[in-house]
Amino acid sequence: MQVNNMTLIIGGDAGQGVESSGAGFCKALARGGLHVFSVQDHRSRIRGGHNFYVIRTSDQPIVSWTEPVQLVVALTQETVNIHLKKVVPGGAIIYDDEFNIKKEQLENKNVKSIAVPLNKIARDIGGSQVMANTAALGAVAGLTQFPLKYIRSVVKDNFKKKGDKIVEANYKVAREACNYVISQYGTSFDWKLQSVDAPERMVINGNQAISLGALVSGCNFVSAYPMTPGTSIFEWLTAHANQYGIVSKQTEDEIAAICIAIGAAHVGARALVPTSGGGFSLMVEALGLAGMSETPIVIVNAQRPGPSTGFATRTEQADLLFTINASQGEFPRIVLAPGDTEQCFKATARAFNLAEKYQTPVIILTDAFLANSYRTIEKAALDFESVTIDRGQLLTEIELDQLRGDYKRHAFTDNGISARALPGHPKAIFKTTSDEHNEFGEIIEDAETRNKMHQKRMRKLDTALADMTAPILYGPVESEITFICWGSTLAPLKEAVNILNNDKRNMANLLQFMDLWPFPVEKVRPFVAKAGKLISVEGNYTGQLASLIKMTMGLEVDDKILKYDGRTFSPEYILNNLKEML
Amino acid sequence: MSEVIDFKSRRKPTWCPGCGNFGIWNSLKAALANQNIAPHQVLIVSGIGCGSKLPDYTHANGFMTLHGRPLSIATGAHLANHDLKIILTHGDGDGYSMGGNHFIHAIRRNINVVDIYQNNKVYGLTKGQYSPTSEKGYISKTTLGGSIEESVNPLAIAVANGATFVSRGFAGETKHLTWIIEQALQHKGYSLVDVFQPCVSFNKVNSYQWYQQRVYKLEDEPDYDVTDQLEAFKRTKEWGARIPIGIFYRIRDKLTYEEQVPVLKKGALVKQDLRRSVPEIIKKEFV
Numbered sequence: 024m025q026v027n028n029m030t031l032i033i034g035g036d037a038g039q040g041v042e043s044s045g046a047g048f049c050k051a052l053a054r055g056g057l058h059v060f061s062v063q064d065h066r067s068r069i070r071g072g073h074n075f076y077v078i079r080t081s082d083q084p085i086v087s088w089t090e091p092v093q094l095v096v097a098l099t100q101e102t103v104n105i106h107l108k109k110v111v112p113g114g115a116i117i118y119d120d121e122f123n124i125k126k127e128q129l130e131n132k133n134v135k136s137i138a139v140p141l142n143k144i145a146r147d148i149g150g151s152q153v154m155a156n157t158a159a160l161g162a163v164a165g166l167t168q169f170p171l172k173y174i175r176s177v178v179k180d181n182f183k184k185k186g187d188k189i190v191e192a193n194y195k196v197a198r199e200a201c202n203y204v205i206s207q208y209g210t211s212f213d214w215k216l217q218s219v220d221a222p223e224r225m226v227i228n229g230n231q232a233i234s235l236g237a238l239v240s241g242c243n244f245v246s247a248y249p250m251t252p253g254t255s256i257f258e259w260l261t262a263h264a265n266q267y268g269i270v271s272k273q274t275e276d277e278i279a280a281i282c283i284a285i286g287a288a289h290v291g292a293r294a295l296v297p298t299s300g301g302g303f304s305l306m307v308e309a310l311g312l313a314g315m316s317e318t319p320i321v322i323v324n325a326q327r328p329g330p331s332t333g334f335a336t337r338t339e340q341a342d343l344l345f346t347i348n349a350s351q352g353e354f355p356r357i358v359l360a361p362g363d364t365e366q367c368f369k370a371t372a373r374a375f376n377l378a379e380k381y382q383t384p385v386i387i388l389t390d391a392f393l394a395n396s397y398r399t400i401e402k403a404a405l406d407f408e409s410v411t412i413d414r415g416q417l418l419t420e421i422e423l424d425q426l427r428g429d430y431k432r433h434a435f436t437d438n439g440i441s442a443r444a445l446p447g448h449p450k451a452i453f454k455t456t457s458d459e460h461n462e463f464g465e466i467i468e469d470a471e472t473r474n475k476m477h478q479k480r481m482r483k484l485d486t487a488l489a490d491m492t493a494p495i496l497y498g499p500v501e502s503e504i505t506f507i508c509w510g511s512t513l514a515p516l517k518e519a520v521n522i523l524n525n526d527k528r529n530m531a532n533l534l535q536f537m538d539l540w541p542f543p544v545e546k547v548r549p550f551v552a553k554a555g556k557l558i559s560v561e562g563n564y565t566g567q568l569a570s571l572i573k574m575t576m577g578l579e580v581d582d583k584i585l586k587y588d589g590r591t592f593s594p595e596y597i598l599n600n601l602k603e604m605l
Numbered sequence: 606m607s608e609v610i611d612f613k614s615r616r617k618p619t620w621c622p623g624c625g626n627f628g629i630w631n632s633l634k635a636a637l638a639n640q641n642i643a644p645h646q647v648l649i650v651s652g653i654g655c656g657s658k659l660p661d662y663t664h665a666n667g668f669m670t671l672h673g674r675p676l677s678i679a680t681g682a683h684l685a686n687h688d689l690k691i692i693l694t695h696g697d698g699d700g701y702s703m704g705g706n707h708f709i710h711a712i713r714r715n716i717n718v719v720d721i722y723q724n725n726k727v728y729g730l731t732k733g734q735y736s737p738t739s740e741k742g743y744i745s746k747t748t749l750g751g752s753i754e755e756s757v758n759p760l761a762i763a764v765a766n767g768a769t770f771v772s773r774g775f776a777g778e779t780k781h782l783t784w785i786i787e788q789a790l791q792h793k794g795y796s797l798v799d800v801f802q803p804c805v806s807f808n809k810v811n812s813y814q815w816y817q818q819r820v821y822k823l824e825d826e827p828d829y830d831v832t833d834q835l836e837a838f839k840r841t842k843e844w845g846a847r848i849p850i851g852i853f854y855r856i857r858d859k860l861t862y863e864e865q866v867p868v869l870k871k872g873a874l875v876k877q878d879l880r881r882s883v884p885e886i887i888k889k890e891f892v
Contacts, residue, residue: 050892053892054892223892224892225888225891225892226891226892227891231891235883235887238881238883238887239883241879241880241881242879243874243877243879244681244684244685244874246681264868265867265868267881267883268868268871268874268877268879268881269868270684270685270866270868270869270874272680272681272684274677274710275706275707275709275710276706278674278677279674279677279680279706279707279710282670282671282674282677282678282681283677283678283680283681283684284681285670285678285681286650286668286677286678286679286680286681286682286683286684286685287681287682287684287685287874288681288685289668289678289681289682290648290682290685290686290689290875291685291686291875292681292685292874292875293879294681294685308671309671309674312670312671312674316668316670402885402888405888407883407885412879412880445686445875446645446648446666446682446686446689447645447646447666447686447688447689448645449643449644449645451645452644452645452664452665452666453666453667454660454661454666454667454668454669455667455668455669456660456661456667456668456669456670457653457669457670457671458669464667465616465661466658466661466669
């Protein structure tokens with residue numbers, strides 16, 4: 024028997040509540056004191072098509088999800104067929120007894136067949152078949168002996184808007200399914216889930232952590248056109264807009280979204296533009312405007328597979344070089360790629376300060392996996408107190424009053440940063456423009472001023488290097504293999520490193536690159552000097568981080584483990600690929 | 606008191622002698638002075654094109670942005686600081702072609718800005734291609750056999766889409782244009798000021814003389830009712846021997862966008878403290 028260490032999959036058609044059940048069950052587990060790490064896999068449609076939700080849970084902190092599954096909850100017959108092969112010997116599949124499933128089909132693979140009248144219970148007890156997913160959660164509680172009260176509390180949260188009757192009906196459905204499983208299958212399942220005493224933890228995904236980070240960082244303007252997987256940042260901030268003083272604007276397209284943010288930032292707002300690669304592509308010209316006019320804005324590009332529409336609901340990390348190079352001409356920008364939920368929060372707080380300090384666009388690169396994956400974290404991990412708001416060289420009212428002569432918005436300075444006024448003060452009437460300009464923001468054509476102004480802007484990139492952090496090392500300082508990664512790949516790679524080192528001491532370590540542009544070459548150098556065989560692990564076809572390192576340091580990685588099928592990296596995928604190359 | 610000279614910049618316009626932009630520029634400055642608006646209270650947002658260089662030649666806050674996008678920039682600036690008077694100056698290519706989508710949405714949002722189109726019915730800065738407002742049959746470098754497209758009718762679009770202030774001026778009638786811009790500055794809501802701007806270098810058809818022979822003022826029409834949407838729509842379609850200028854349509858009882866944003870009821874966004882305290886209790890949302 025194993026207690027509190029298992030992975031389950033909830034699968035079904037879009038529209039059956041796979042996502043809400045999955046997220047709900049994550050919360051129920053967390054309320055029971057367990058850690059969770061989830062992965063969502065869904066198709067770009069509102070009804071029909073197979074979706075599933077992977078939840079790994081444990082009473083110990085979890086680094087990543089893993090592939091082996093102990094329990095599958097099948098809301099459709101198709102779910103059984105798709106996921107049977109992932110179930111470990113002794114595992115089980117809960118499915119509706121109305122499905123055309125032969126028990127032997129499962130038992131031949133040493134998988135327990137847990138047929139439950141989910142739909143019937145939903146219809147008879149709850150009065151509607153839509154409650155079949157609630158019945159399924161009840162069945163999971165019954166099979167794993169997980170206290171039903173946690174399911175009940177989540178049911179209450181999810182349905183309280185629909186009234187007490189619906190809450191009560193759902194709870195009855197869960198209880199009936201739970202009792203049915205206990206009476207029919209007893210304690211035959213080897214994996215148990217028990218509540219443990221633990222501090223209250225948050226169940227939060229990357230997008231929510233970014234949203235919280237933005238809120239705490241004084242973000243007061245968000246403009247966006249909805250695009251998966253960036254949308255939920257926009258929705259969360261919109262839901263909190265009135266309470267916290269945020270102007271939220273849905274726009275006609277992404278070009279308008281970034282331009283509205285630039286307009287708002289120009290007059291002093293802290294503006295955020297969440298999007299995905301397709302939307303970011305549309306914003307590219309305006310990104311250059313923000314660079315040229317020295318306007319601070321923060322963009323979140325939650326990547327998804329491309330090119331073009333690609334996989335709308337899936338994950339990829341193929342926008343790195345695009346993001347670093349997007350828009351014509353050369354101008355300073357800062358690119359940060361957080362790798363986990365906590366880093367999403369911190370990177371967002373940094374992004375707003377860096378944008379205002381350097382008066383230039385900052386892009387936070389995430390991806391669908393990180394954006395959507397619910398994980399438990401300690402409440403203290405998101406430290407609001409640690410966030411400071413640094414508005415850079417923004418002139419105060421007193422400083423503005425004391426200005427003499429014509430104000431130079433784009434004054435030449437050694438570090439490239441010019442004191443910034445906002446329009447509205449009689450002593451600082453100024454212009455700026457997308458054209459090349461002089462210190463006053465007036466359009467110019469002469470070569471000398473062009474050179475001086477271009478050099479001034481580009482100097483900000485050198486200055487910003489001081490704020491760029493070194494890669495983060497996980498594992499032993501010296502090892503045979505050194506993996507390098509950026510973004511969401513961190514989680515499965517950490518797990519892979521742990522597994523390798525458990526098998527053999529000092530087998531592997533890992534360098535996570537979070538600050539990708541300007542690339543902190545000098546801070547990277549000591550780490551690569553000590554590195555073992557360098558293997559880049561990235562969710563793209565070409566190995567874009569490896570290319571970036573080669574471009575900036577002339578250093579070639581030894582090998583690459585790549586993935587571009589839209590699916591999330593697993594530790595097993597990394598280890599299998601490693602085995603083939605060693 | 607604000608005066609025209611307050612808006613004098615050290616820059617000299619690079620417009621061709623006789624360009625309609627001079628008339629628009631002078632009318633704008635006169636209107637601002639007449640309305641006692643000072644240079645620091647204004648943000649002039651423009652796009653790309655000959656007319657979009659107007660902020661460079663005017664002493665006032667200015668943001669010369671991207672081709673087609675000034676309405677979006679202006680919208681953001683306005684939502685973040687609605688104490689600033691925001692005026693747009695851009696051409697027909699910028700506003701009705703590249704910016705066509707933003708134009709439609711600015712109208713329906715009733716964003717409180719004054720949107721002046723320097724409409725010369727041709728592309729000036731790229732040297733003479735046809736524009737979205739060039740008339741059908743217009744011969745240019747890219748319509749050698751004459752344009753086979755109908756021209757855009759921005760005023761009809763605005764009236765049909767529920768704009769609250771729809772007007773047209775003529776750069777050759779600067780006093781009248783000044784009056785229109787003053788009315789637009791006073792209007793609460795999105796104000797369209799489309800201006801016939803003769804392009805002496807590239808548009809040999811729609812010249813000063815051509816307009817002078819055709820334009821008439823709606824204010825001179827004894828029974829014209831600026832609150833009658835259907836009548837306004839009819840007048841926007843009038844084109845030929847007689848072409849109306851003046852205020853086509855104006856309604857005053859519609860709320861502006863910012864008046865309906867709860868956060869902005871407390872005043873301009875940038876004047877509210879963004880160093881907010883976020884209570885720890887918000888984390889309960891995720892528990």
